[in-house]
Amino acid sequence: MIQTVKTTPFSDQKPGTSGLRKRVTVYQQPNYVENYLQAIFDSLEGFEGQTLVIGGDGRFYNDVAIQTAIRMAAANGFGKVMVGQNGLLSTPAASHVIRHYQAFGGLVLSASHNPGGPDGDFGIKYNIGNGGPAPEKITDAVYDRSKVIDSYKTVDAPDIDLGAIGTQSVGDMVVEVIDPVTDYTALMQTLFDFGAIKALFAGGFTMTFDAMNAITGPYAHKIFEDILGAPKGTVVNGTPSPTFNNGHPDPNLVYCKDMFDLLMTPEGPDFGAASDGDGDRNLIIGKNRFVTPSDSLALLAANAHLAPGYRDGIAGIARSMPTSAAADRVAEKLGIEMHETPTGWKFFGNLLDAGRVTICGEESAGTGSDHVREKDGLWAVLLWLNIVAVRKQSVDEIVRAHWATYGRNYYTRHDYEEVDAAIAGQLMDDVRAKLPGLVGQNFGEDLQVAYADDFKYHDPVDGSTSAKQGIRIGFTDGSRIVLRLSGTGTVGATLRVYLERYEAADGRHDLDTQYALEPLVGLAEQLAGIKQRTGRREPSVIT
Numbered sequence: 193m194i195q196t197v198k199t200t201p202f203s204d205q206k207p208g209t210s211g212l213r214k215r216v217t218v219y220q221q222p223n224y225v226e227n228y229l230q231a232i233f234d235s236l237e238g239f240e241g242q243t244l245v246i247g248g249d250g251r252f253y254n255d256v257a258i259q260t261a262i263r264m265a266a267a268n269g270f271g272k273v274m275v276g277q278n279g280l281l282s283t284p285a286a287s288h289v290i291r292h293y294q295a296f297g298g299l300v301l302s303a304s305h306n307p308g309g310p311d312g313d314f315g316i317k318y319n320i321g322n323g324g325p326a327p328e329k330i331t332d333a334v335y336d337r338s339k340v341i342d343s344y345k346t347v348d349a350p351d352i353d354l355g356a357i358g359t360q361s362v363g364d365m366v367v368e369v370i371d372p373v374t375d376y377t378a379l380m381q382t383l384f385d386f387g388a389i390k391a392l393f394a395g396g397f398t399m400t401f402d403a404m405n406a407i408t409g410p411y412a413h414k415i416f417e418d419i420l421g422a423p424k425g426t427v428v429n430g431t432p433s434p435t436f437n438n439g440h441p442d443p444n445l446v447y448c449k450d451m452f453d454l455l456m457t458p459e460g461p462d463f464g465a466a467s468d469g470d471g472d473r474n475l476i477i478g479k480n481r482f483v484t485p486s487d488s489l490a491l492l493a494a495n496a497h498l499a500p501g502y503r504d505g506i507a508g509i510a511r512s513m514p515t516s517a518a519a520d521r522v523a524e525k526l527g528i529e530m531h532e533t534p535t536g537w538k539f540f541g542n543l544l545d546a547g548r549v550t551i552c553g554e555e556s557a558g559t560g561s562d563h564v565r566e567k568d569g570l571w572a573v574l575l576w577l578n579i580v581a582v583r584k585q586s587v588d589e590i591v592r593a594h595w596a597t598y599g600r601n602y603y604t605r606h607d608y609e610e611v612d613a614a615i616a617g618q619l620m621d622d623v624r625a626k627l628p629g630l631v632g633q634n635f636g637e638d639l640q641v642a643y644a645d646d647f648k649y650h651d652p653v654d655g656s657t658s659a660k661q662g663i664r665i666g667f668t669d670g671s672r673i674v675l676r677l678s679g680t681g682t683v684g685a686t687l688r689v690y691l692e693r694y695e696a697a698d699g700r701h702d703l704d705t706q707y708a709l710e711p712l713v714g715l716a717e718q719l720a721g722i723k724q725r726t727g728r729r730e731p732s733v734i735t
């Protein structure tokens with residue numbers, strides 16, 4: 193029954209920041225999915241008879257790839273596949289299911305916040321037994337294998353009925369279709385004070401949650417409306433659609449502008465939130481107050497003890513390098529470990545497993561904790577609600593009080609998307625070449641370069657190193673310019689410019705962010721010549 197099918201390698205199956213993301217049309221090439229899956233299985237050892245979790249965000253091509261993955265898992269010797277009903281599992285829920293059922297690993301089928309549909313993006317990511325994205329040691333092996341692969345294994349079996357909860361079989365392998373929401377919801381109930389949040393809603397607190405026609409809809413309806421008692425209609429765009437209803441499921445101020453505008457009006461709700469395609473990112477907006485992801489990380493870390501799951505405090509905090517240093521100040525005050533890692537949730541895994549950090553976060557709208565090994569959009573929303581319920585203050589009041597204690601890190605990211613890859617690479621090389629000469633130089637009245645380097649990470653747990661993780665130019669006053677190329681884009685290169693300026697606790701906290709960062713924007717342009725090289729007059733996206 194097991195078939196070995198001949199194939200020829202593709203040269204472009206190098207996993208990026210988070211798995212292999214490509215246009216759907218690339219994935220639709222004959223054997224493209226099969227090659228990549230076989231390259232993953234060939235890079236793993238010891239899964240004979242073990243369980244593989246499979247889930248996705250419901251985007252176009254999920255159904256096809258899932259059936260292929262099930263047949264190949266059976267042919268490669270897995271004992272069992274657990275798959276979410278209709279192929280659905282949010283990324284954090286998949287991470288939880290892997291951990292909860294002690295699976296060998298899992299396949300997460302998603303391109304996250306990238307658009308879906310026949311002309312959109314698709315992705316496959318392998319997660320290891322701790323529930324987190326495979327570390328570079330594995331993703332490098334997968335890429336190496338993909339370059340020489342000459343056959344894959346599958347079985348001749350009909351499709352599984354993904355709609356039917358319960359057990360079926362493919363060859364000798366058991367396939368269990370599970371409800372995607374149940375286990376995750378139970379986990380959230382162990383972490384947060386659902387009674388306090390319920391009382392908050394019962395007292396008239398209003399919220400709008402935008403599931404962006406993506407995976408969090410079923411989870412959000414269940415948790416916010418059914419369990420916590422928020423009125424029906426609190427969750428909008430709550431039905432997952434293969435094309436995300438032709439939307440762009442990225443919870444930022446560009447794609448959630450209507451929500452932002454609503455929250456800035458007196459008639460708007462008290463709280464607005466959104467999550468992305470696969471449910472791991474979050475957007476938090478209070479009435480009259482957008483909370484930047486970097487600030488959100490710092491605030492959640494500073495207040496986590498107000499939620500039952502973190503009552504005893506947190507062991508440490510980790511943030512990706514481009515994320516602002518706001519969380520560092522919290523860690524310093526709490527006297528706990530602080531880690532700066534490269535971009536990519538996979539780099540937090542070792543620190544979480546070793547118990548050295550409890551809360552992690554990134555400027556790219558991801559926050560999470562040691563409850564799973566992925567960032568978790570709904571977790572962040574629930575922790576915010578828990579904090580608001582206990583402190584009995586608005587989001588705006590909580591944010592201002594935080595700045596008054598720790599100071600404010602003004603922060604923005606300017607993205608230049610779909611830039612010619614060669615031009616972007618040259619730009620980075622040229623800035624890199626300037627770095628040694630920058631230290632000690634003064635720019636304008638108060639910007640003196642304290643350090644300038646290409647970030648290299650030394651993992652304190654397993655001793656591995658990851659070089660060339662982004663250019664950092666730091667100034668003596670705590671300001672920073674960071675430049676790096678995205679590892680999640682699917683066309684050309686995306687240049688990200690991250691800008692940060694620190695204003696002390698007794699300083700000015702009410703400036704417009706773009707205004708506050710104007711000198712640094714100008715300096716980044718002066719050093720990198722972005723406009724002239726790319727021909728762009730302005731960034732594609734400002735977050």
Ligand code: G16
Pocket residue numbers: 209210303304305472473512535536537538554556558677678679680681688
């Ligand atoms: C992924 C990674 C994150 C990263 C983000 C952006 O998130 O898990 O760690 O911050 O991509 O990466 P880049 O700047 O390389 O595009 P997601 O939500 O896309 O899975």
